[in-house]
Amino acid sequence: METTEAVSHEQAAKLLHNKFVVVVGDSIQRSVYKDIVLLLQKDKYLSPNQLKTKGEGSFELDCLVEGGCLGQMDNGTAYREVRQFQSDHHLVRFYFATRVYSQYMRSVLEDFRHGPAPDLVVVNSCLWDISRYGAEWTEDYKENLHQFLEELCGILPKETLVVWNLTMPLGQSIIGGFLVPEIQHKAPQLRRDVIEANFYSGSLANAYGMDVLDLHFCFRFSLHHRVQDGVHWNALAHRRITSLLLQHAAEAWGVVMLCPLKTVSLGATKDVGGLHPPISNNHASKKACEVHRGFWEDVDPGSSHFYQRDWRFEPKAAPWSGQMVRPAPRPPLLPLPYLQVHRSPLGRHPYVMRNHPPKRHFAPYTHQRPGPR
Numbered sequence: 001m002e003t004t005e006a007v008s009h010e011q012a013a014k015l016l017h018n019k020f021v022v023v024v025g026d027s028i029q030r031s032v033y034k035d036i037v038l039l040l041q042k043d044k045y046l047s048p049n050q051l052k053t054k055g056e057g058s059f060e061l062d063c064l065v066e067g068g069c070l071g072q073m074d075n076g077t078a079y080r081e082v083r084q085f086q087s088d089h090h091l092v093r094f095y096f097a098t099r100v101y102s103q104y105m106r107s108v109l110e111d112f113r114h115g116p117a118p119d120l121v122v123v124n125s126c127l128w129d130i131s132r133y134g135a136e137w138t139e140d141y142k143e144n145l146h147q148f149l150e151e152l153c154g155i156l157p158k159e160t161l162v163v164w165n166l167t168m169p170l171g172q173s174i175i176g177g178f179l180v181p182e183i184q185h186k187a188p189q190l191r192r193d194v195i196e197a198n199f200y201s202g203s204l205a206n207a208y209g210m211d212v213l214d215l216h217f218c219f220r221f222s223l224h225h226r227v228q229d230g231v232h233w234n235a236l237a238h239r240r241i242t243s244l245l246l247q248h249a250a251e252a253w254g255v256v257m258l259c260p261l262k263t264v265s266l267g268a269t270k271d272v273g274g275l276h277p278p279i280s281n282n283h284a285s286k287k288a289c290e291v292h293r294g295f296w297e298d299v300d301p302g303s304s305h306f307y308q309r310d311w312r313f314e315p316k317a318a319p320w321s322g323q324m325v326r327p328a329p330r331p332p333l334l335p336l337p338y339l340q341v342h343r344s345p346l347g348r349h350p351y352v353m354r355n356h357p358p359k360r361h362f363a364p365y366t367h368q369r370p371g372p373r
Contacts, residue, residue, distance in 0.1 A: 005259040007243045009043040015250055015257060020091045020116055025124040027054065028232060032122060033094035035238040037062055037085040045235035055081055075177040077132050100125035101144035113155045120249055124165040126197050128178050131186055142200050149208040161252050163245060164205035166198040168215045171230025213244060236264060
């Protein structure tokens with residue numbers, strides 16, 4: 001048994017009401033997308049089969065837009081998969097990417113340029129970049145990160161919340177679709193390469209004004225949730241990722257969202273199909289929200305409203321004033337050092353989320369949005 005925080009279906013549906021969410025990345029990011037889609041419809045966890053399956057025609061009422069079973073199902077770098085879930089009040093899209101910047105990624109950025117602007121973008125690209133495009137990956141990866149982040153900042157409006165997920169810890173022995181026989185010899189080194197790549201990507205994303213969720217740090221003591229292939233993670237881990245992302249989005253949008261402690265049986269994750277959420281623990285202490293927050297911080301953590309305990313979704317009293325600052329000059333290729341962090345008086349973990357300029361959040365299920373003040 002263990003205790004964890006989890007955003008409920010009702011909370012997720014209200015928070016993402018009339019929001020457009022985009023998830024970009026590899027198979028782990030696909031599972032992030034799937035968990036968000038599932039949570040928007042019901043209080044259940046992903047089944048092992050749902051976590052493993054790729055390219056299916058439909059998942060929980062979503063649709064396969066491009067690639068997957070509509071094209072060639074393989075483990076090549078040209079594999080494509082675009083999925084989308086749409087309801088009356090929610091829109092969630094997923095792009096499978098094997099490289100952080102490529103001709104295909106430029107087409108994804110063009111979708112952002114000419115289509116509706118996303119409210120939340122969750123992106124990661126690492127494992128394929130450092131394993132499938134040559135042994136000397138460092139300089140190419142840093143340059144591609146620069147190109148992608150620079151174009152992304154130029155396309156998205158300042159109101160869009162962008163979260164860069166750092167890659168999760170790998171096992172000593174790994175088996176994955178990206179790890180084709182030709183590069184099996186790289187497997188022992190990859191877990192160390194991921195740490196280096198996380199440093200580059202996290203530093204650059206932070207320099208470009210984006211938020212960084214350090215999943216490698218968050219899950220360093222949760223390796224029992226990693227599945228046998230040494231790469232992917234179970235349903236409880238993905239619900240925790242979803243909760244971290246949505247709690248941070250609530251903070252950025254000025255919404256007070258309380259997540260109670262819940263007790264989960266670790267053996268329950270081995271069951272097949274649609275796990276129901278665990279039972280709430282009424283004796284939980286305030287330490288619930290202090291567990292491995294993992295967001296890099298460059299402001300005083302004491303100013304955060306994240307730890308207000310309330311079930312209500314209420315806008316903060318002060319409206320958003322100011323703009324998200326994006327760096328004018330191109331950051332240097334040499335990654336910036338980790339930011340100096342301080343423990344807050346509340347005893348929270350130092351690597352908490354950074355405070356984003358709050359975006360005006362409109363109450364769900366209103367017929368008309370208020371005009372500008």
